[in-house]
Amino acid sequence: MNAVFYENKVQNGSVKAVFSHLDSLVYAIDELKREKLAHEIVVTTPLPRHDVEHVIYKNQSPSPVRWFTLFGALFGGTMGFSLCSITHLNWAMIIPAGKPLVSIPAFIVITFESTVLWGCLFTLFGLLAMCRLPASDLQIEVQDPRLSDDKFALVLNSLKKSEAAKAMEIIQKHHPLNLTNGYEQEKPEKIVIPLEDRGFEPDETNTDMLAKLGIAVTVLVVATVFGVRAYFDYTLAEELSSKDYNYSQKAIAPSYRTVK
Amino acid sequence: MASAQPNLTYGQVTKDILKPMFNPTLVYWALLGVAVAATGWGGYCEYYQLTRGLGAAGYQPPVFWGVYITTFVFWIGIGHAGTLISAVLFLFRSKWRTGVYRAAEAMTIFGVMTAGLFPAIHVGRAWNAYWLFPYPNQRQLWQNFKSPLMWDVFAVSTYFSVSAIFFYIGVIPDIAAIRDRTRGAINKIYGALSLGWRGTDRQWRHYMAAYGFFAAFATPLVLSVHSVVSWDFAMAQTMGWHSTLFPPYFVAGAIFSGCAMVITLLLPMSVIFGWDIGPDGKRATHKHDKYQKDVYIGVWHFDSLAKMCLLTGGILTYAYGVEHYIAWYSDNVYEWGIFHYRIFGEYDWVFFMMCFCNCIAPLVWWVRAWRRNYVVLMIVSILINVGMWFERYNIIASSLAHQYDPGSWTLYTPNWVEMGILVGSFGWFFLWSLLFIQIMPSVAIAEIKELVRPPLKSDEDGEGEAA
Numbered sequence: 001m002n003a004v005f006y007e008n009k010v011q012n013g014s015v016k017a018v019f020s021h022l023d024s025l026v027y028a029i030d031e032l033k034r035e036k037l038a039h040e041i042v043v044t045t046p047l048p049r050h051d052v053e054h055v056i057y058k059n060q061s062p063s064p065v066r067w068f069t070l071f072g073a074l075f076g077g078t079m080g081f082s083l084c085s086i087t088h089l090n091w092a093m094i095i096p097a098g099k100p101l102v103s104i105p106a107f108i109v110i111t112f113e114s115t116v117l118w119g120c121l122f123t124l125f126g127l128l129a130m131c132r133l134p135a136s137d138l139q140i141e142v143q144d145p146r147l148s149d150d151k152f153a154l155v156l157n158s159l160k161k162s163e164a165a166k167a168m169e170i171i172q173k174h175h176p177l178n179l180t181n182g183y184e185q186e187k188p189e190k191i192v193i194p195l196e197d198r199g200f201e202p203d204e205t206n207t208d209m210l211a212k213l214g215i216a217v218t219v220l221v222v223a224t225v226f227g228v229r230a231y232f233d234y235t236l237a238e239e240l241s242s243k244d245y246n247y248s249q250k251a252i253a254p255s256y257r258t259v260k
Numbered sequence: 261m262a263s264a265q266p267n268l269t270y271g272q273v274t275k276d277i278l279k280p281m282f283n284p285t286l287v288y289w290a291l292l293g294v295a296v297a298a299t300g301w302g303g304y305c306e307y308y309q310l311t312r313g314l315g316a317a318g319y320q321p322p323v324f325w326g327v328y329i330t331t332f333v334f335w336i337g338i339g340h341a342g343t344l345i346s347a348v349l350f351l352f353r354s355k356w357r358t359g360v361y362r363a364a365e366a367m368t369i370f371g372v373m374t375a376g377l378f379p380a381i382h383v384g385r386a387w388n389a390y391w392l393f394p395y396p397n398q399r400q401l402w403q404n405f406k407s408p409l410m411w412d413v414f415a416v417s418t419y420f421s422v423s424a425i426f427f428y429i430g431v432i433p434d435i436a437a438i439r440d441r442t443r444g445a446i447n448k449i450y451g452a453l454s455l456g457w458r459g460t461d462r463q464w465r466h467y468m469a470a471y472g473f474f475a476a477f478a479t480p481l482v483l484s485v486h487s488v489v490s491w492d493f494a495m496a497q498t499m500g501w502h503s504t505l506f507p508p509y510f511v512a513g514a515i516f517s518g519c520a521m522v523i524t525l526l527l528p529m530s531v532i533f534g535w536d537i538g539p540d541g542k543r544a545t546h547k548h549d550k551y552q553k554d555v556y557i558g559v560w561h562f563d564s565l566a567k568m569c570l571l572t573g574g575i576l577t578y579a580y581g582v583e584h585y586i587a588w589y590s591d592n593v594y595e596w597g598i599f600h601y602r603i604f605g606e607y608d609w610v611f612f613m614m615c616f617c618n619c620i621a622p623l624v625w626w627v628r629a630w631r632r633n634y635v636v637l638m639i640v641s642i643l644i645n646v647g648m649w650f651e652r653y654n655i656i657a658s659s660l661a662h663q664y665d666p667g668s669w670t671l672y673t674p675n676w677v678e679m680g681i682l683v684g685s686f687g688w689f690f691l692w693s694l695l696f697i698q699i700m701p702s703v704a705i706a707e708i709k710e711l712v713r714p715p716l717k718s719d720e721d722g723e724g725e726a727a
Contacts, residue, residue, distance in 0.1 A: 020715055021714075021715050021716055021717040021720070022714040022715060022716060023716045023717050023718055024717045041461075042460050042461065042462070043460065043461040044458055044459050044460050044461070045459055045461070045464065046270060046274075046433075046437070046459060046706065046709060047270075047433075047459075047706045047707075047709040047710055048464040048467065048468050048706070048710070049464075049714070052461060052464075053461065053464065053465055053468075056461050057461075057465065062469060063465055063466045063468075063469035063470075065466050065469045065470045065473065066469060066473070069470075069473045083394065083405070084405035087394070087402045087403075087405060088405065088406075091402045099406055103406055106405065106406040107405060107406075109411040109414070109415070109484075109488060110405055110410070110411060110414050112480075112484065113411075113414040113415055113418040113484070114414070114418075116418055116422060116477050116480065116481060117417075117418040117421055117422065119473070119477055120421070120422045120425055120426075120473075120474060120477050121421075121425075123470050123473045123474060123477075124425050124429070124470070126466075126470065127429070127466055127467065127470035128455070130462075130466040131457075131462065131463045131466050131467065132462075133455040133456055133457065133463075134452075134455040134456050135455070135456035136451075136456050138456060138458050138460075142458045142460055143458065145440030145441065146440075147440075147458070147459060148274075148433070148436050148437040148439075148440045148459060149270065149271055149274045149437065149440070150269065150270035150271035150274070150715070174717075175717060193441065213284070213695070213698065216289070216292070217292070217296060217691075217695070220292075220293060220296035220297070220300070221296055221299060221300055221303070223300075224296060224297050224299070224300025224301065224303075224304075225300045225303050225304050225307070227300075228300060228301055228304040
């Protein structure tokens with residue numbers, strides 16, 4: 001249990017290449033695109049890289065998330081102003097300080113807040129929809145723990161056998177760390193992440209620690225609340241009670257529940 | 261790309277940032293114990309108030325806004341630096357933000373979570389707090405949308421929602437990195453939290469577009485939220501409050517206190533986790549500036565935060581001067597009377613605490629060496645936070661205690677229940693912060709990697725910067 005294992009499975013019709021170097025990846029994508037082998041390409045990186053985006057999405061329009069944002073903001077602004085106006089028109093008794101029923105300056109604040117809120121919510125929805133998230137079933141080739149650390153991967157899908165062989169040839173020229181053809185894979189290779197590269201202790205300890213943390217916080221909160229409560233019940237509160245809540249000590253003011 | 265951290269590799273970044281996680285030390289447990297005890301104490305005080313009625317608080321009629329509203333405004337203000345650092349500085353492409361923005365953003369969330377408790381505590385009948393929100397109901401009861409208190413409900417809830425979304429979106433790639441290094445139950449938890457993120461080209465493309473929009477939305481919020489909070493006061497006809505100066509004055513104060521709190525929180529973290537240790541194995545302090553930009557969080561970041569405090573503190577000092585000048589120049593006896601009372605009345609010590617902590621103490625940061633001295637940074641940042649709490653107390657308590665009718669004048673002093681809840685709010689805030697540093701990466705892994713020179717084949721082959 002000293003390492004995270006990953007089985008580097010690659011499906012039939014797919015080719016997967018893992019790179020240690022960013023420039024090798026970019027050159028490989030570029031060449032595959034020129035050879036028209038990258039019609040279904042997935043590139044995975046541990047950070048956003050504009051050079052990768054540029055080579056894949058050359059001459060394409062920007063992300064459509066912006067339309068979600070625009071629609072959300074317009075919807076939010078309309079909703080915010082409508083909420084205020086319709087409420088005040090229907091419940092006309094709310095007329096503070098002789099302001100008009102529909103008071104634009106007074107309603108601008110809620111219109112603005114609603115614009116921002118709905119703009120953000122729609123952007124979030126757009127992001128999740130465009131990224132196909134939440135997802136538990138993204139293709140097996142990209143579920144590789146190295147790709148959130150320091151490696152880059154390139155996966156080509158829907159290739160014929162001949163195309164896969166040609167893609168392998170091209171990619172090989174760019175010095176990949178691993179190169180796997182789904183048609184040729186017999187037994188998935190086991191990838192091991194050494195313990196010292198993981199940053200923290202193995203999972204058993206982690207789970208254990210989380211449980212301890214949860215129990216410790218709960219016990220401490222409960223014990224403190226009840227401990228302090230018991231302390232006051234038997235000391236200060238009793239004393240105040242016996243003195244009929246002496247105002248001069250500014251300790252407590254009586255409420256209708258406690259006045260005798 | 262010019263690299264701010266040339267001596268790091270992607271793998272090293274992941275390892276270094278994940279290292280403090282799931283690894284609580286004895287000091288950590290002790291701090292957690294203190295935070296939990298303070299939270300418990302605050303919880304008990306609130307329980308005491310709930311069961312005995314709002315009379316348990318030390319309100320002195322006509323002072324019905326006291327420590328609770330002071331503390332509410334204080335915590336809302338604390339949250340401002342997070343959004344400023346994460347959104348505004350993102351749009352300005354400021355590099356020093358990268359190391360500190362995750363913790364600052366988390367601080368925003370926890371600050372607003374803490375502030376959000378206070379309206380419910382303040383109104384006494386906390387179980388009816390949901391009446392604040394507009395919804396169709398059977399009571400023929402609708403909120404007054406022309407009231408600044410209603411604006412505040414919208415402003416704070418929007419601020420919390422947007423900050424939470426912005427924070428969560430930012431942390432998703434890092435949660436995926438944790439998922440990829442764990443197994444068992446913890447892997448399942450982080451797997452679910454990462455939403456199945458894999459960092460594909462498609463995901464990054466939409467992610468970066470959306471992140472820019474979130475930043476663009478969050479930026480006006482930095483200015484709007486505390487402006488709206490200031491209107492809670494400025495729209496009233498109370499002396500000392502009814503001023504058009506309040507929005508910029510409050511916004512500057514909020515950023516000032518927020519940046520100071522970021523220093524207070526991050527400085528010990530940086531020292532404990534060794535995030536300020538340079539490639540030579542030594543701390544990059546003021547005596548050792550050579551590697552200041554090669555560390556995750558160090559003097560470079562604290563120096564920049566201190567400069568932010570100097571700027572906003574200067575604006576705040578100017579605002580203090582202007583509000584007193586306007587009161588005098590207006591020739592309105594009531595208005596000038598309240599400002600005179602603040603300086604020479606029973607609350608004079610509050611006024612002088614405020615002036616010392618907010619106007620005088622930060623001046624030491626004009627000296628470069630003191631902006632880079634950890635002890636000075638820590639002391640001054642704490643003083644600023646104390647001063648900013650007193651500023652709100654000075655505004656609220658003094659104005660309400662001395663209103664137009666001298667017959668109603670009183671002296672409000674908080675009692676043990678209010679002070680207990682104040683202490684509890686700090687416990688609650690630090691409890692969340694302490695839990696956060698154990699279960700989430702406190703520095704943004706993916707964004708730090710953007711500052712690192714990518715691994716290039718051409719470098720290895722000695723072909724220079726071909727890519």
